[in-house]
Amino acid sequence: MTPKWSSTPVGGMTWGWTGVRGSWGGDTAEHSLDALAELEPNWIGVTFAALQATAQSTEIPFQDEPTVTDDEVRWAIRAAHARGAKVCLKPVVNCADGTWRAFIGFFDWDVPGEPQWGQWFASYERFMLHYATIAEEEGCELLCIGCEMVRTDGRESEWRALIARVREIYSGPITYNCDKYQEDHVTWWDAVDVISSSGYYPTGQWETQLDRIAPVARRFGKPFFFMETGCPSRVGSSARPNDWTLQGAPSGAEQADFYREMFAACSRREWMQGYMLWDWPASLYPSSEAAQNDDYCVFAKPAAEVVHAEFGSYR
Numbered sequence: 001m002t003p004k005w006s007s008t009p010v011g012g013m014t015w016g017w018t019g020v021r022g023s024w025g026g027d028t029a030e031h032s033l034d035a036l037a038e039l040e041p042n043w044i045g046v047t048f049a050a051l052q053a054t055a056q057s058t059e060i061p062f063q064d065e066p067t068v069t070d071d072e073v074r075w076a077i078r079a080a081h082a083r084g085a086k087v088c089l090k091p092v093v094n095c096a097d098g099t100w101r102a103f104i105g106f107f108d109w110d111v112p113g114e115p116q117w118g119q120w121f122a123s124y125e126r127f128m129l130h131y132a133t134i135a136e137e138e139g140c141e142l143l144c145i146g147c148e149m150v151r152t153d154g155r156e157s158e159w160r161a162l163i164a165r166v167r168e169i170y171s172g173p174i175t176y177n178c179d180k181y182q183e184d185h186v187t188w189w190d191a192v193d194v195i196s197s198s199g200y201y202p203t204g205q206w207e208t209q210l211d212r213i214a215p216v217a218r219r220f221g222k223p224f225f226f227m228e229t230g231c232p233s234r235v236g237s238s239a240r241p242n243d244w245t246l247q248g249a250p251s252g253a254e255q256a257d258f259y260r261e262m263f264a265a266c267s268r269r270e271w272m273q274g275y276m277l278w279d280w281p282a283s284l285y286p287s288s289e290a291a292q293n294d295d296y297c298v299f300a301k302p303a304a305e306v307v308h309a310e311f312g313s314y315r
Contacts, residue, residue: 003173003193006141010225010274011311012043012088016076016282019048021065024072029282030079035299036280037083039308040315044080045144045227045276046073047090050127055099056106058119060127062091070134077138088142088276090177090227091131093124093149102179105151121158125165132170143170144227148179148198156188163191177227180242183213189220196227199275200242203258206265210272217271224271230278231258233301234294250294256302263310274314277307 013036016024023029036044050062068076073089080087094101110116128145135143145166146152152159159176166174173193178186180198189195195217201209217224231241233255235248241258266272278296285293290300298304 003171005173005193005223006086007223007273008042009314010043010276011041011314012045012085012274012276013039013041014045014047014090014228014276014279015080016068017047017049017279018066018094019068019072019282021068021072023282024068025075028284029076032280032282032284033079033083035284037085039298039304040311041085042311042314043088043141043274043276044083044085045088045090046076046080046140047092047279048073049092049094051094051096052104052123053095054097055095055101055103056115057095058115058123060093060123062127062130073131073134074138077134077140081139086141087138088144088175088227089131089135089138089140090144090147091128092147093127100148102148102150104149117155117158121155121162125162128162128166129169132166135172136170140172142173142175142194144175144177144196145192147177147227150179150182153178153182153186159188160191175227181209183216189216189222193222195220195222195224196276197224198242199226199229199262200231201229201262202241203238203261206262210265210269214269214271223273225273226275228278229262229275230296231255232294232296233298233303237294244296248294250292252291252301252303255298256306259298259303259306259310263306 048068050067052060077087106117175194175196176192178197180200183197231237233252235251238254238258287300
């Protein structure tokens with residue numbers, strides 16, 4: 001039986017990244033969620049990272065610092081639910097040495113004495129099943145089983161096996177968050193319930209990219225939404241919205257224009273089911289500093305009104 005998925009558009013925000021131990025719970029995190037609730041999201045993505053040492057490490061010590069504790073994860077899920085939002089639980093693996101997780105990978109064929117895909121997937125399975133259990137127990141409405149893991153995407157048999165194991169524990173719908181430009185390269189979308197991706201597409205390219213993604217949604221007959229998308233509030237970022245290191249002066253106007261363009265383009269696609277915007281930290285900057293803040297968060301910036309209006313159209 002296919003897990004239930006609501007046809008109501010996703011007007012969501014990613015919350016809590018990167019999930020540093022000790023930062024979830026307490027007055028600061030409560031304030032962050034209260035401020036987010038003012039935008040009236042109908043979904044919140046509770047998102048955090050565990051750290052493996054390098055891109056070629058095969059152990060994921062997800063119970064160790066700096067990853068948030070299980071109690072903190074449960075607190076965040078309950079706090080989001082208490083504010084009237086559905087929850088997508090999104091555990092992510094990062095590399096402690098700073099290598100982007102998209103480069104996690106190993107030899108195509110096993111070599112004795114070298115790290116292997118099977119070893120890594122065994123560790124990743126333990127990681128994901130642990131949080132699938134929490135998602136089930138806490139009633140999360142969606143579970144994201146991976147994020148932007150480009151080099152792993154081709155390991156179809158391993159992903160199918162993992163998804164089957166997750167379904168033994170978690171009864172809700174499952175999604176995988178592929179990276180930008182990868183929507184039409186994943187071959188196992190039929191194994192998940194919802195297709196999602198990181199929609200960091202430059203200004204002026206939305207129609208082209210949506211034209212490319214549309215056949216994927218039609219071919220697999222699955223709901224589609226952007227599990228991540230957004231733009232820093234700085235000059236030049238709308239042309240490179242995925243680049244958080246880009247240098248530029250703060251610009252709330254450029255961020256707001258990015259959202260207007262994206263929302264308008266996506267509204268013309270009947271298969272498009274919404275967004276889990278990037279992102280909203282557990283510790284917010286003061287509203288008085290919003291004009292100088294050049295990160296993705298829209299709190300107290302011009303884009304907040306644009307996002308609030310879009311979310312309101314989903315109710």
